[in-house]
Amino acid sequence: MANLTSNFIGIKSPNPFWLASAPPTDKKYNVERAFEAGWGGVVWKTLGSEGPPVVNVSGPRYGAIWGADRRLLGLNNIELITDRPLEVNLQEIKEVKRKWRDRALIISLMVPCDEDSWKDILNRIEDTEADGVELNFGCPHGMAERGMGSAVGQVPEYIEMVTRWVKKHSRMPCIVKLTPNITDVRKPAEAAKRGGADAVSLINTINSITSVNLDDFSPEPMIDGKGTHGGYCGPAVKPIALNMVAEIARSAETRGLPISGIGGVTTWRDAAEFMALGAGNVQVCTAAMTYGFKVVQEMISGLSEYMDSKGMTSTADLVGRAVPNVTDWQFLNLNYVTKAQIDPDACIKCGRCYAACEDTSHQAIAMSPDRVFSVKDDECVACNLCVNVCPVDNCITMRTLPKGAVDERTGRKVGDYANWTTHPNNPSVKAAE
Amino acid sequence: MTNSPLTPGVVPGRLPAQAYHDNFTDHEPPLDGHEARVAADRCYFCHDAPCMTACPTSIDIPLFIRQIATGTPEAAAKTIFAQNILGGMCARVCPTETLCEEVCVREVAEGKPVEIGRLQRFATDTLMAKGVHPFTRAKATGKTVAVVGAGPAGLSAAHRLAMKGHDVVVFDARPKAGGLNEFGLAAYKTTGGFAQREVDWLLQIGGIRIETGRALGRDLSLAELQKQYDAVFLSIGLAGVNALRAPGEEMAHVRPAVDFIAELRQSADLSSLPVGRDVVVIGGGMTAVDAAVQSRLLGAETVTIVYRRGQEKMAASGYEQDHATSAGVRIVTHAAPVAVLASGEVEFAYTADTPDGLKQTGETFRLKADQVLKAIGQTLTGVPEGLALTSGKIAVDAAGRTSLKGVWAGGDCAAGGEDLTVTAVAQGRDAAEDIHAALVGA
Numbered sequence: 016m017a018n019l020t021s022n023f024i025g026i027k028s029p030n031p032f033w034l035a036s037a038p039p040t041d042k043k044y045n046v047e048r049a050f051e052a053g054w055g056g057v058v059w060k061t062l063g064s065e066g067p068p069v070v071n072v073s074g075p076r077y078g079a080i081w082g083a084d085r086r087l088l089g090l091n092n093i094e095l096i097t098d099r100p101l102e103v104n105l106q107e108i109k110e111v112k113r114k115w116r117d118r119a120l121i122i123s124l125m126v127p128c129d130e131d132s133w134k135d136i137l138n139r140i141e142d143t144e145a146d147g148v149e150l151n152f153g154c155p156h157g158m159a160e161r162g163m164g165s166a167v168g169q170v171p172e173y174i175e176m177v178t179r180w181v182k183k184h185s186r187m188p189c190i191v192k193l194t195p196n197i198t199d200v201r202k203p204a205e206a207a208k209r210g211g212a213d214a215v216s217l218i219n220t221i222n223s224i225t226s227v228n229l230d231d232f233s234p235e236p237m238i239d240g241k242g243t244h245g246g247y248c249g250p251a252v253k254p255i256a257l258n259m260v261a262e263i264a265r266s267a268e269t270r271g272l273p274i275s276g277i278g279g280v281t282t283w284r285d286a287a288e289f290m291a292l293g294a295g296n297v298q299v300c301t302a303a304m305t306y307g308f309k310v311v312q313e314m315i316s317g318l319s320e321y322m323d324s325k326g327m328t329s330t331a332d333l334v335g336r337a338v339p340n341v342t343d344w345q346f347l348n349l350n351y352v353t354k355a356q357i358d359p360d361a362c363i364k365c366g367r368c369y370a371a372c373e374d375t376s377h378q379a380i381a382m383s384p385d386r387v388f389s390v391k392d393d394e395c396v397a398c399n400l401c402v403n404v405c406p407v408d409n410c411i412t413m414r415t416l417p418k419g420a421v422d423e424r425t426g427r428k429v430g431d432y433a434n435w436t437t438h439p440n441n442p443s444v445k446a447a448e
Numbered sequence: 449m450t451n452s453p454l455t456p457g458v459v460p461g462r463l464p465a466q467a468y469h470d471n472f473t474d475h476e477p478p479l480d481g482h483e484a485r486v487a488a489d490r491c492y493f494c495h496d497a498p499c500m501t502a503c504p505t506s507i508d509i510p511l512f513i514r515q516i517a518t519g520t521p522e523a524a525a526k527t528i529f530a531q532n533i534l535g536g537m538c539a540r541v542c543p544t545e546t547l548c549e550e551v552c553v554r555e556v557a558e559g560k561p562v563e564i565g566r567l568q569r570f571a572t573d574t575l576m577a578k579g580v581h582p583f584t585r586a587k588a589t590g591k592t593v594a595v596v597g598a599g600p601a602g603l604s605a606a607h608r609l610a611m612k613g614h615d616v617v618v619f620d621a622r623p624k625a626g627g628l629n630e631f632g633l634a635a636y637k638t639t640g641g642f643a644q645r646e647v648d649w650l651l652q653i654g655g656i657r658i659e660t661g662r663a664l665g666r667d668l669s670l671a672e673l674q675k676q677y678d679a680v681f682l683s684i685g686l687a688g689v690n691a692l693r694a695p696g697e698e699m700a701h702v703r704p705a706v707d708f709i710a711e712l713r714q715s716a717d718l719s720s721l722p723v724g725r726d727v728v729v730i731g732g733g734m735t736a737v738d739a740a741v742q743s744r745l746l747g748a749e750t751v752t753i754v755y756r757r758g759q760e761k762m763a764a765s766g767y768e769q770d771h772a773t774s775a776g777v778r779i780v781t782h783a784a785p786v787a788v789l790a791s792g793e794v795e796f797a798y799t800a801d802t803p804d805g806l807k808q809t810g811e812t813f814r815l816k817a818d819q820v821l822k823a824i825g826q827t828l829t830g831v832p833e834g835l836a837l838t839s840g841k842i843a844v845d846a847a848g849r850t851s852l853k854g855v856w857a858g859g860d861c862a863a864g865g866e867d868l869t870v871t872a873v874a875q876g877r878d879a880a881e882d883i884h885a886a887l888v889g890a
Binding site for chain 1: 526
């Protein structure tokens, strides 16, 4: 069995699966249950400054969207940072870390944007023996209205400034948690790096309204007839998170900056995808909230099976493997030609491919009177839509034309690699004088 | 073809050759990858799942189904085999409708359980098809254990003991290992020589030697085994068959259903297997159903199961009963055999439940029967001296310990089981754990 041991910025854990800072990590009771179930580490739910704790709503905190059969696809929440007294949290963190030496325990922090506040909280957590801190610059609801969370994360200069304070007043490894509610995630990542962050973690939740109550005309979750935007997470946000992780992993300015991947990790495969795109480990919340802590067992066995099948002996063999293959559109090979092909034996004759292609694409699928569907190679632009809408696994596949073969649509032979930067239609290409 | 379903007497070849193939193919065909993912998707990953509690071997069913759902059926198989090394056979023959699937929350809520049995088969078949044996032996302990009986309990015990580093010899009176997996059960539940393939796969763990044709009491004595081995596990099954206690049962066309099934399971050419035109099966359990359905599949014109109590008391599940009736078997309840007649009939008396127990009402009827199969239960025979019995079976404690020091027992021969493959596997496994603890002085 592959060795899943993880060493993330010097923080060791028996596997790369951490619970993200969130409701499941708010108390010793939950965290110990998580460790018993096999989680490699936890990021304790965000602590705030000393003083009266924050107050949460006493109506619904979560909204959701579901697939058929009530599969939970996306969750949003309006819960704030921990609403328990600071001293209670600190005491419990200390107890848990002493009892679970082999697990990673990180403390998430969110205090007002002044140096004294950060210095103070860092002093207070010093003797918990926690392995590191995560700066919550991500939460988009509630606390952001008070100038914290994503309100900091949306201003790279603030990120850099606070990170600097943290590195100045603490020897703990520092992870900066980024908000996706920005236009270019590389900017805050660069700021974190400049400030001295040991790593970034992303994504925090996405501003969202999951649904609207059409009887009461209020967003859900509804609190006394009103709703507010909450932070969206769960399987639905994974594609957004993957892209943001990849952007940081491949950017020249941030390349090599360790990343803790977050965003809809539900299965081993999700975790492996984040890691291939450069995440050194992953953090999970919604999957645990949906299925319970035991869900980590599938992630462990699945990742292990996968690594064995690929001959990978350590997680380092996987991390970043896909990063070199993430590129800009302009560098994609314009001489790479594929054609859809439909396996008539596998086809169940539903006609979805035909409708998709005929109505919304390139009219490249023919349908016979007895419902046999076939691809017109002289029309097919290889868009992949038919593959994506087909309900049968491997019924429609893409066939790659070999070099020298004629593309019946263009009449041209498949040539060598060439991209937009040298394409004759590109107005910025200067003809050689 | 000279014979047909209408040919009188007990004759072979009642059907065209192709019919034998079609009739004895997989009763429930395996799921393909897509079907398995769709079926797995229905599992809710319940907390403290009722299915897992209902499984006699406590397989972590939600976990293995999730592992199938996430495209790792090999990991799913490991989850299954860690609890039940004969998970492949159990996937085929477990009465899931009265175990895991009966308590599935979706069965309770919708009447449509997650197809746990078929998903288990998908996972175990996938791993076994790769020829992978997922376990390795612990360091050799130098201890030896004799297992008597190579059925599910014996194989399960042997595997667990071998895994713990002990050297195991399994003795079996029959010419092949497998016990009822090989000689009992309906052929359409375990096609393609699966029972032997499973034994071969299980033996890949190493450290197990099988000696067939060695019967306890004839070729072996318990006292000798106790002397030669550090521990003995008895899983000798139930070799005896209960009598009808009706005149005429000595006639040649009356035979135990288990013998009929064993012969069928070992037959290389089912068209050469004789079966009656009118078959009467007496009993109400799985053996009765297996014998009756297979008689029909061999070409019998009429097959009737006659059970002395009410339908609700039948040991065969409702699912099994439905399977029998859909195969064209008639089920008659509340009727007990009175006499097997030379006329080629069996006379039955109707029965009724009374405050004093089951009583014959005095009203009788006759069924044509050129073949009568007795399926009214098996009994323990050939018990070595000195072993305490309870209710006709070997008395054991929760860990499988018998009244004799150093001797454990499990499977159908031991008291407390349910005469199911899966309970036998659990008992073998648990006894092996206790033997291991005893041998290494834990």
